[in-house]
Amino acid sequence: MQRIYLDYNASTPIDPAVAAAMRPFLEGHYGNPFSDHWAATTAKAALESSRDQVAGLLGCHDDEVVFTSGGSEANNLALKGTFFALRDKGDHIVTTRIEHPAIVEPCRFLERLGARVTYLLVDGTGRADPDDLRKAITPRTILVSIMHANNEVGTIQPIEDCARIAREHEVLFHTDAAQSAGKIATDVNALGIDLLSIAGHKLYAPKGVGALFVRRGVSIEPLVHGAGHESGRRAGTESALLAVGLGKACELARNLSPMDGVRALRERFWQGLQRQFGDGVVLNGHPTHRLPNTLNVSFVGRSGAEILARLDGVAASTGSACHSGRIELSPVLQAMGVAPQVGMGAIRFSLGRSTARDEIDAALERLSDVLAVAE
Numbered sequence: 001m002q003r004i005y006l007d008y009n010a011s012t013p014i015d016p017a018v019a020a021a022m023r024p025f026l027e028g029h030y031g032n033p034f035s036d037h038w039a040a041t042t043a044k045a046a047l048e049s050s051r052d053q054v055a056g057l058l059g060c061h062d063d064e065v066v067f068t069s070g071g072s073e074a075n076n077l078a079l080k081g082t083f084f085a086l087r088d089k090g091d092h093i094v095t096t097r098i099e100h101p102a103i104v105e106p107c108r109f110l111e112r113l114g115a116r117v118t119y120l121l122v123d124g125t126g127r128a129d130p131d132d133l134r135k136a137i138t139p140r141t142i143l144v145s146i147m148h149a150n151n152e153v154g155t156i157q158p159i160e161d162c163a164r165i166a167r168e169h170e171v172l173f174h175t176d177a178a179q180s181a182g183k184i185a186t187d188v189n190a191l192g193i194d195l196l197s198i199a200g201h202k203l204y205a206p207k208g209v210g211a212l213f214v215r216r217g218v219s220i221e222p223l224v225h226g227a228g229h230e231s232g233r234r235a236g237t238e239s240a241l242l243a244v245g246l247g248k249a250c251e252l253a254r255n256l257s258p259m260d261g262v263r264a265l266r267e268r269f270w271q272g273l274q275r276q277f278g279d280g281v282v283l284n285g286h287p288t289h290r291l292p293n294t295l296n297v298s299f300v301g302r303s304g305a306e307i308l309a310r311l312d313g314v315a316a317s318t319g320s321a322c323h324s325g326r327i328e329l330s331p332v333l334q335a336m337g338v339a340p341q342v343g344m345g346a347i348r349f350s351l352g353r354s355t356a357r358d359e360i361d362a363a364l365e366r367l368s369d370v371l372a373v374a375e
C-alpha cells in the first residue's frame, strides 16, 4: 500500500538541501559561536549567514532576527516579551478566536497575570474584520496579535489592513506566520508589522528551531535570561546546526513558484471530491484568501475521524475530536460557526512541495472506497 502524506501543515520533511547544509555541523564545527578561538570561527560565521538567510525571507535586517526553539517559543516571546516590556504603558492585548494554542495559551497565562485580552470574532470563512479591531483598541492596548494564515483551514487574514490600524494607534503588531512562511509572501515591511514568528518544521527545516522578527526599536523582555545571546533577547548558546537548517530552508522558501504546482494539485483534489461527492462535501475556510496547499473539507453527516481511521496509508488531520462519546469541533471550526453535523466530518488535507499527482488521485480513490461504505 502506497503511503500518502497529506499533513504538511503538521510538519514537513527536511529538504535534502537543508540536510546537506546541516551535515558538516553535525559531524564537526562544534565550537561555541561565542568563543574567540579557531573552533568558533565557522560556527559563528554560519550562524550569522543563516540569520541573513532568514532576514532575506522576511525582508528585514539581520539584527531583527532572534533564533528560537520553534514557533511556540517565538509566539511566547512576542506576547510575554511585549507584555513584560510594556506593562507600565498598558495591559490590553487584542487577538482572534482562531489562533493556534501557542498564542491562546500565552494569552490565558497573561490574563492570570492581570492582562486583558480581546478575542476578535471571525466570519464563516475564518476572516477577522479590521473594523472590529479598530473598535477593540483602547488607550491601554499594547499589542495586537493576529495570525497570518490559519493552520486548520488555511484562511489568510487581512494583515496589512489590521497592521495599519494598529500603527495608527501606535500599538505593536505581531503575526504568527508559522503556516504562511514559504507558502505566501511574508515581507515584514509589505505587511507593516513589528513582530513575526516562523517555525522551521513547517518549511522543510528540522523541528526545534524557529525565529522571531523583532523590528528595530521594539524592545521585548527576554523569557530566558542568561548570557547575552541573540543580542540579549534569548539566552542560551545558539545551535549553528539548527540555525543553518532554518537559514537554508528560508533561502529555498523565497522561491514561491513551487506553490503554483501545489495549488494546482490542491484544486485537482477539490474538483475530484466535488465530482465524487457533490453536496456531500463542503469547503471549510475562505475560497480565495487561503493558503495554496490547504484543503479543509467536511464530509457532511459523516465522522472525519472515522474516515481517516479507515483511509489506509493516508496521513491527514481531523477538525474534531471525540470526548467521552461526544464529538467536539475544534475551536477554529466553532469560531467559524460551522454546524456540528458539518464540522464533525472535517478533514484537513495539506499538500507540500513533494506531493505528486498520483498521490492525489490515489487519495481520491481511497476516499471513494471508504465513503461508499456506510458507517
Ligand SMILES: Cc1ncc(COP(=O)(O)O)c(C=O)c1O
Residues within 6 Å of the ligand: 009, 010, 069, 070, 071, 072, 073, 075, 100, 102, 147, 149, 150, 151, 176, 178, 179, 199, 200, 201, 208, 209, 210
Ligand atoms: C500557526 C502555528 N503557530 C505556531 C505553531 C507552533 O510551532 P512549533 O511546533 O514550531 O512550536 C504551529 C504548529 O503547529 C502553528 O501551526
